[in-house]
Amino acid sequence: MTVSFEVWAHARREQVEQALQAAVPASPPCPAVVSEAMRYCLGRGTKRVRPVLVLAAAEAVVRRGGAHADDAALEAARQLAMPAACAIEFIHTYSLVHDDLPSMDNDALRRGKPTLHVVYGEALAILASDGLLAEGFSILAREPDERLQPALALRKLQVLREVGRAVGAAGMLGGQAIDLQCAGRITHPSHPVGTATPEALRDMHLRKTGALIRAAAVTGGVIVGAQPAEIESLERFGEEIGLAFQIVDDILDEIGTSGELGKTAGKDRAEGKPTYPALFGLDESKALARAHVDAAGEALAGAGLPDEHLLGIARWVVDRRY
Numbered sequence: 001m002t003v004s005f006e007v008w009a010h011a012r013r014e015q016v017e018q019a020l021q022a023a024v025p026a027s028p029p030c031p032a033v034v035s036e037a038m039r040y041c042l043g044r045g046t047k048r049v050r051p052v053l054v055l056a057a058a059e060a061v062v063r064r065g066g067a068h069a070d071d072a073a074l075e076a077a078r079q080l081a082m083p084a085a086c087a088i089e090f091i092h093t094y095s096l097v098h099d100d101l102p103s104m105d106n107d108a109l110r111r112g113k114p115t116l117h118v119v120y121g122e123a124l125a126i127l128a129s130d131g132l133l134a135e136g137f138s139i140l141a142r143e144p145d146e147r148l149q150p151a152l153a154l155r156k157l158q159v160l161r162e163v164g165r166a167v168g169a170a171g172m173l174g175g176q177a178i179d180l181q182c183a184g185r186i187t188h189p190s191h192p193v194g195t196a197t198p199e200a201l202r203d204m205h206l207r208k209t210g211a212l213i214r215a216a217a218v219t220g221g222v223i224v225g226a227q228p229a230e231i232e233s234l235e236r237f238g239e240e241i242g243l244a245f246q247i248v249d250d251i252l253d254e255i256g257t258s259g260e261l262g263k264t265a266g267k268d269r270a271e272g273k274p275t276y277p278a279l280f281g282l283d284e285s286k287a288l289a290r291a292h293v294d295a296a297g298e299a300l301a302g303a304g305l306p307d308e309h310l311l312g313i314a315r316w317v318v319d320r321r322y
Contacts, residue, residue, distance in 0.1 A: 005309060009316075012052045012055050013048050015082070016085055016086070016089070017044060019085070019086050020086050020090075021044075023090070024038050024039055025038070033124065034128055037125070037128035041096070041097050041110075041132075042093050042132075043113070047320075048089060049313065050212060051216070053213065054081050054085040054217075056312075057219075057220025057221045058221065059306075059309060060309070060310055061221045061225070061230055061305070062077040063306045064304065080152075080224055081219075081223050083143035084220065085220075086139055087135075087136040087137070087163070088136070088219070090132040091167055091212065093129070093132055094129040094133040095167075095172055096111075097110075097117070097126075098126075099176065100115040101117055101122060101126070107263060107267065108264065109263050110263050112262035133167075137160070137163070137164075140159055159219045163212075166215035167215075171211035171212070172207060172212055175204050175208025175209070178203070178207065179273065182204070196279065200274070202243065205243060205246040205247075208246075209245060209246040210239055210245075212242075213241060214235055214239045217238030218238060220234070233300055233305055234303075234305070236299035237296045237299040237314075240314075244293050246276075247276045247288055247292070250277055251277055251289070289317075292318075293318045296311070
């Protein structure tokens, strides 16, 4: 029986929530205050775009197999992919906490509540978020247990490599540095304020936002045994919706409210940050976001991957209000 994207996405988010709560280190051996802070910033009931994308990619690869993609096969694929889904959400949450720190964007609101450093102080916010980063990679290394399926060992190495590339200096970390440089927050004399050209803006967002979204799409496919052409297709798909996601984020920062967004609205413009609306205007920015979603669909079609749920995520990205 075919279910709507909304029903499917709700079911996947419920599965992700249960897995995330089970994955948070508990006391003992984790100090109770660290575990509590981790749970606080992870929250509940958020969109969980990245982990749901991991699961959708895993399902798409299995469904590409045709007749064998029954409910049991799809659930098995989700179970294989769930550790990567949790790990990526841990790492994404770590990046949000760091992004909100006083030395970065200095924001007091995230996911509709006070940011972690406001509630627990800056020192514990750094420690708890760094713990999420480390635990994310620990999850990727230990789960699923490759002793049950020896071929999983090579897939897990590929996943670790992909996520590490997305998070590191050439990816999310580098994108944050470029963002701070463009905003004049990096003041070393050998590195002047960056120039906000369309090419520079695209490069920054491919790193800061797009890299982890791309990694989510790729890892979901890799862990269930995707073929090289399918991995390439998922990589292109993830890159396109990563750009669409950030363009829409920029738009919502202009037109949304803090209540809708769950974070401080209008902050990018107030700080003079380079954004798509600032360079292209709202109407052209909306058209660019839709164009990236169209390109994402073309990427899936090129490898013959089923697009029902993956494109549902892409359309939600561009149509969302918060």
